[in-house]
Amino acid sequence: MRIAIDAMGGDYAPKEIVLGTVSAAKELPNTTFLLYGDQNQINPFFEEDRDFNNIEVIHTEEKIEMDEDPVRAVRRKKDASMVMAAYDVKEGKADGLFSAGNTGALLAAGLLVIGRIPGIDRPALMINMPVISPESSKDSFIMLDVGANAETKAINLEQYATFGSFYASHVKGIDNPTVALLSNGTEANKGNELIKEAHKTIREDETVNFIGNVESRDLLEGIADVVISDGFTGNAVLKSIEGTAMSLVNLLKDTVQEAGVSGKIGAGLLKTGLSDMRSQLDYSKHGGGILIGVKAPVLKTHGTADAEAVFNTLLQLNSILESGMTADLNEKFSLDKA
């Protein structure tokens, strides 16, 4: 396997990207990691510690900034680290793409450079979310689309159900994964016109283990292995969960601080609660966002990703590659088309 890495994308690039890549290269000696970016900035982070030969640096001085217009940047900056990496994936020189940079540009690179699998109308952005419930046997669930598409048709939701099922079965090893549709009520007749139409067609798809509608209130309880949603709502739900978690963690931090010296013993336990909470909410443990439906997997992490998040996401990308998911998706949709 060969993984193309945009070494220059993200708030802490290239340092954290390179350090995460070095850890991944040690963990996965049979995978080659291609670092695209400025060699003068990249090399210092692993020169002294080079007891492995599965990292290659592809030098380029251009990169895409976080605030650039995504489509324009991808079209014009052919020598940007992210775009060069995407072209090498397109040309088969690498099998998958990773970046912590401009998300819109990465989606554009996936769609415009690497391209859709034939038969797939719209790729989706998928994320592996934590389950926060002592009663659930799951530790995570998959949600998609969390924002690749602002406009969604029923055919897209139908295809997302297959994408999610394939990821759950191939990469997470879940047998006959359950798939649910995000709506404003659990009954089959709940939802807007889009959701009601999609509900009917997904219900008829015998290759999907569809368990019906779910409400966003129940997501973190681990109600399904895969939750599908239109990209606008999925994006809003993901950011609501993030925002609520962040506000509550901050509230608890304030309680710890206010306790001051007199509450030191108690504060210890409170800190345990706080760190439990943070650890459970830590997305990076569960990997990054996956653009699924393109000819090769494209993975992103938050712009603020550290080496550990980069490491986890690279391992996830390697697992996707080893699982053969993309080839099977390709076969499935080519067959459907035929």
Place this chain on the structure above:
Amino acid sequence: MRIAIDAMGGDYAPKEIVLGTVSAAKELPNTTFLLYGDQNQINPFFEEDRDFNNIEVIHTEEKIEMDEDPVRAVRRKKDASMVMAAYDVKEGKADGLFSAGNTGALLAAGLLVIGRIPGIDRPALMINMPVISPESSKDSFIMLDVGANAETKAINLEQYATFGSFYASHVKGIDNPTVALLSNGTEANKGNELIKEAHKTIREDETVNFIGNVESRDLLEGIADVVISDGFTGNAVLKSIEGTAMSLVNLLKDTVQEAGVSGKIGAGLLKTGLSDMRSQLDYSKHGGGILIGVKAPVLKTHGTADAEAVFNTLLQLNSILESGMTADLNEKFSLDKA
């Protein structure tokens, strides 16, 4: 003022509804509270404690169940406590309606029995949400639509901006309240077609203090006085916030329990954190859900509401009535129409 109350709606009806009403009747001696429901079940809860004369009981033995089809129930069960109360509001015998019962039925009673204000296309469900941020001077913000309409047009979002502004200025006393539009990015060009169209028209409305798009991640930080959203997304966001908060509170509760005897001192502080969190998240402190855009205010609380939640929501309903908001909305939309 006269407030019509469905005494039979909610999981703990009529007890908690009656006890909450009794507290409100003592607090607001100049408002009359009309309790609709079975007098044999209602009377025992306040007979011994009747040092006030502003509660009247309107007897009926019929009621709407939580799982009934809303529209059918409202159309057929004319003698149900909720429906009788709605007809009395329609006929001017009462000024506002309260229920903790079947939400769909209450919305249907508002729309079909009490009716829309002329010129208003779709009433919306509005909620006063807690702000959870030490940096914010706000303790709450208004969000609408959180689920009255699964399908939304740009004209609806435009009108919601006015509804929210009127509530913020009239009831909460906020001068020139800020209004934001929920989208998948803060830039003006972000969103689906609906949101982009609404953004433009709201931007042109000089009566609204529009501050642009917000993401759901920032809602609890108190980013705006009023956040408007299509009903499908708003519902999903509200339930995501509720679900995330509930999961985290449960996680923290487990930490307290696991601490056991050895952690007793620490657990005290953790409990403080937990109770801070619960108190900040307690919606009922901030009142109930408001159906706005109908000829008289219709308020709901959760089906699990206790007497305190009922009391707070009745006080909120009384404030709305005293503020003259509905009359001003009526005037505004009649003028727009003329």
